[in-house]
């Protein structure tokens with residue numbers, strides 16, 4: 705559905721206000737980046753949000769990412785890959801040169817990406833995805849293996865530049881459990897700061913304020929921005 709500019713402006717203002725309130729409650733120095741997740745919305749709405757000042761957009765499929773980058777190539781947008789990456793799509797993703805690949809979810813995937821990046825003499829900025837609540841339905845490395853995996857990728861995959869971690873909050877109505885999944889991820893992030901990690905990506909439409917209070921500095925928001 706194509707939304708009018710005033711609707712998108714109202715949604716964006718509300719989200720930015722909520723982010724502001726949550727981040728100030730942590731610290732005035734705690735800066736949070738907003739990445740708009742466009743996967744369920746029409747391309748026209750992306751262009752309108754750009755006019756309203758939004759620059760960073762995320763997609764969860766390589767195919768959709770490619771189509772939208774092409775459709776919007778005249779706009780100076782920043783694109784993030786946030787979904788599961790199949791091995792046979794790695795080369796396609798490399799060719800798109802996304803600004804950040806947030807869903808690097810195993811050492812095996814990192815090795816495959818390293819081979820293909822090297823062959824193309826390319827580099828990619830990535831986040832290590834953590835399966836903080838240990839859910840079978842979710843991708844990502846287990847929290848207890850995260851530190852070691854991060855260091856292993858850093859050591860063995862020189863064409864991948866790791867910038868931090870990403871998680872999807874626990875899939876439950878139990879706020880305490882969601883909070884724990886964010887706290888677990890943030891603890892890992894803190895341990896990785898000395899390794900150069902600067903991004904802790906957590907929080908979606910239903911839980912971004914909680915995520916920010918747990919230390920997130922990048923939120924990925926879709927549905928809250930595209931309500932009418």
Ligand SMILES: *Cc1c(COP(=O)(O)O)cnc(C)c1O
Pocket residue numbers: 741743764786787872907908909910924925926927928
């Ligand atoms: C879809 C998606 C989001 C955004 O979800 P909303 O609940 O619509 O805000 C964030 N992160 C990832 C990885 C997603 O797949």
